[in-house]
Amino acid sequence: MSAEDYKKQGNAAFVAKDYAKAAEFFSQAIDASETPNHVLYSNRSACYTSLRKFREALEDAKQCVSINSAWSKGYNRVGAAHFGLGDLDEAEQGYKKALEIDPSNKAAQDGLDQVQKTQQARQQQPDLGFGQxxxxxxxxxxxxxxxxxxxxxxxxxxxxxxxxxxxxxxxxxxxxxxxxxxxxxxxxxxxxxxxxxxxxxxxxxxxxxxxxxPANATSETAKSETAKPETTKSVPVEQPATSTPAKSEPMEVDEPEQDSKAAADAAKAEGNKYYKSRQFDQAIAKYDEAWKLHKDITYLNNRSAAEFEKGDYEQVIKTLTEAVDEGRDMRADYKIIAKSFARIGNAYLKLDDWKKAIEFYQKSLTEHRTPEVLTKLRNCEKDLKIHEAQAYIDPEKAEEARIQGKECFTKCDWPGAVEAYTEMVKRAPEDARGYSNRAAALSKLMSFPDAIKDCEKAISKDPNFIRAYIRKATAQIAIKEFAGAIETLDAARSKDTEVNNGANAREIDQLYVKASQQRFKPEDPNETPEQAYARAVKDPEVAAIMQDPVMQSILSQAQQNPAALQEHMKNPDVFSKIQTLIAAGIIRTR
Structure with a gap:
């Protein structure tokens, strides 16, 4: 077991007033400790004092103050041991030294008061001839x-x-x-x-x-010299071996100690200075010193920040895991625990372990929900999906899926084709053919909106892929998005002329006519020209064309000189608008 484990067992035994067992545990903690620990010697001194082994108590008290001469409570132990031995002058010096370091040390003040009362009682009472x-x-x-x-x-x-x-x-x-x-x-x-x-x-x-x-006399004397228990969380001053032992109280080791906290905060402040100057090794050493002086997991969190900046992410995780475990035992603020979990997530993210990062971001949000950690979680989840998708890419398997999809399509197994082409898309997400082929299968299943989305994806991957334009326009016509289909076909015609010398012009023109005719096809076959005109102008595109001043001028000229219209139609934009008006029945040809 570690020194900390032995110390905890010693604390428990002391609380149970099993001082011999407690002393044994603290001895094991001292042996297991990597560096001399003044608190452990102080605790064992307290046990020896409670067992009335004042010389052993004094030895440990002296060892305690030699390790940490700035710790006032170590001198409490010195004073108590000397008092137990009857060395009042030395006990007085010990308590005064404690008060010199920390004037607010209530235990030292109480101990000093008892020493001075005992000194006064000695001077006032006869020694019945024993002194001589x-x-x-x-x-x-x-x-x-x-x-x-x-x-x-x-x-x-x-x-x-x-x-x-x-x-x-x-x-x-x-x-x-x-x-x-x-x-x-x-x-x-x-x-x-x-x-x-x-x-x-x-x-x-x-x-x-x-x-x-002098039995009666000395009994009364002993009663007058019995020490009062200290009101602080320390072991009370013991009387000499002949007096009744004072009531034992809990040690200060697990209680917040102002002197050790102040020293720890001072070490932390030095660590912060080193951190800001990017001297991370020195900062880590100072945060370690602070943690040893006073158990506050904030110091471990700070140490992890320095380790993170060094790039030692594995050590960051170990440090913060210790912080969480210690924090649970000490019932630390859940916000600090949440910060530890979040920083573990950051370390795993640096190690490209997205799943672990997500796990610890979620743990952090369980402790305390903050927008910053929530954003990190969402971004990490997105990164994980991207990573998994990239890891799944395999051109050879994509080709196998394409062939399988083609076989299913030939057999009219449209669901099988969709499944195979979906696998192709996952294996080769940059290949436009996968999206276009799946769009063809989706159209067979009458899932035209999804087919349109796949075609748009294919076009974004390869703007020169004419087949994707044609399949998109076909799906748009199927759901009566005629204006959108015509716009898609215009783009297809332009691209086809640019990259294929118009190889697909015939198919594009056929779809264009189909879209135009169906767009303005009358529901009533006996519709009059006036009714057709009224219905046509309700179309937003037709209404915009009719209100265009340039088109109004062209149409006016055409009424006077039909040949002039042929000249204007050399302009692609005018041509498209005239075709729309012809399809709508606004302009009639003979």
Missing amino acids: LFNDPNMIEKLKQNPKTAELMKDPQLVAKVLQFKSNPQAMGAEFLQDPRMMTIMAALLGIDLSMGGDDQKEAAASNSEVPK
Whole structure:
């Protein structure tokens, strides 16, 4: 498991007040951590303090502040450990250092208040003569040399307890009376000849000496010195080993920490400067530093931006995946999660993985819908279709589909022909024949609008493809779009003259006549000339021609001199209009 995993388990054990297990998890986290982590040492120090292992707590607290001397809460741990050992002056220095770094550190202020109250209580209360007993600077060495106490002094915990009582005689209470080893030591201090006299003499001196019985007094003293729990999210200050343990509270490791947040934001600001100057490696290092100082996935998002600019898209995806996972655990703002998903989509898009990009754009929109990401999604979907279409192109398979379509058409299998020509279009989208051939099959199925669209597509692919013009005009005539058919045929005639020397002129003219005749064909075979004229002028094109001043002048001249009309008809535009009037019955020929 990772250091982060061990840390989470340690936090859970601490909350459950299983301090020994929590300390074990934090030890594993420290071993697994790639770089020294001040928070892990702080957490283990808290566990040791709760277990009353103040020396171990102090060692971890010192390690914590050596790693990060700007972290005020590390000095909280130093102060708490010293206080637990009864070193009030050192505890006071620790808490004052914490407040020097962060004056708003409530836990440090509470701890300092407790230290100062305890110092005051020591000065006001008598030590019942114990202070004088422990006043000898060579006391420990003499006890080690005394046969009655030499064996006892091999126990480091007992030596620590003696030193604790030496620094705080008022702490001696019921625990002193309950520990026979301490009674032996006290007897030695009270009357035994420390110059290594006879045992009988020492025992007599011990039995004749009056041993103070400060049990009640020291119990009251202990009560007066009990520390108040810290009101912040930190482990409270512990009393010396003889006092009642204070109630344990959650550690600050998973709570927002103003000092670590400020340091992280400072690192992020430096990263932003590097990013703007396009020094991406330096920017990434600063964003990493910010993330280690304070868990905010914004720092990971920023790091991914620098990695994106470097072109390291695979790493971008890894960084942002971590951001999403961490963000879920921390219940981060859904808008930030959405941004992470969108950036993953951007990275996949750079890798030409459109399907993955679409997947993560959709995830982003599920978290928070924004127009920008929605536009990216739609564009990506279009690009995917284009990509898939391009990947499907295969000229050889297109030719196979064309032959299959021709066979189906010959057999009058119009649906089969449409299917085969559709495959041809997909395999060779730039080949105009596929669209034109499918238009012919669609016309057989009476699907004229679709046939017209296919012909227009064929013409756009190859403007010189005359067959597409002819098929379009045929379909237009079928749905009685006569004016449109005539316009298509005019274009066909022009192109045919240009590229084929009029090879298709006869077929085009036949369709032209058909379109013109059917356009103005009377429903009543006995229609009079006057009725035909009234019906013709209702046609928009005919009405426009009749209102054209130039045409009015030409028609007026033709009434006086019919030969003049033949001269005007040499003009293609005039010719087309005269043909329209003849088809409409406005001009009658003999």
